[in-house]
């Protein structure tokens with residue numbers, strides 16, 4: 001069984017979202033550090049991203065940030081942790097993908113959705129088998145699961161793709177889902 005060494009976290013960059021979401025990001029960062037895993041993420045200090053990275057770093061965990069140069073000011077590069085500066089969003093996503101064994105998706109906006117959906121679409125094309133789990137404690141991701149079921153009901157996505165859509169409503173549950181999938 002391959003051990004998970006690096007976990008990519010996709011999550012929102014908003015500072016003004018629900019405090020519960022910011023707190024969830026903090027707990028995910030702490031959990032990654034506690035497990036001796038590395039957190040790979042978008043490299044900023046803003047929103048859930050910043051909370052997760054800071055919590056992991058302060059918990060003694062390893063962090064890798066990947067920041068497009070043009071966003072460095074807007075998303076405030078977290079300079080205290082190792083980070084790579086890149087030119088494009090595509091480079092950022094490819095490095096985040098290559099450097100990670102699994103993905104956790106926390107509440108987020110269009111950027112988070114884009115990153116998660118790209119990984120799922122690559123999975124659909126059999127370009128990888130890395131597990132991706134949507135983590136929320138309040139049903140935040142339910143509308144996305146309804147939309148996916150809608151595409152299945154229309155025979156646009158095979159029902160078997162439901163097996164790829166992992167969901168967890170606790171931090172512990174997210175790691176369990178990933179570990180079970182890796183062991184399978």
Ligand code: AMP
Nearest residue numbers: 011012013014042089108109110111112
């Ligand atoms: P959001 O969920 O909209 O707050 O965005 C979360 C993160 O996703 C931010 O760091 C955005 O810069 C990033 N992001 C947005 N669109 C893309 C994209 N096309 N490729 C890579 N990262 C993106």
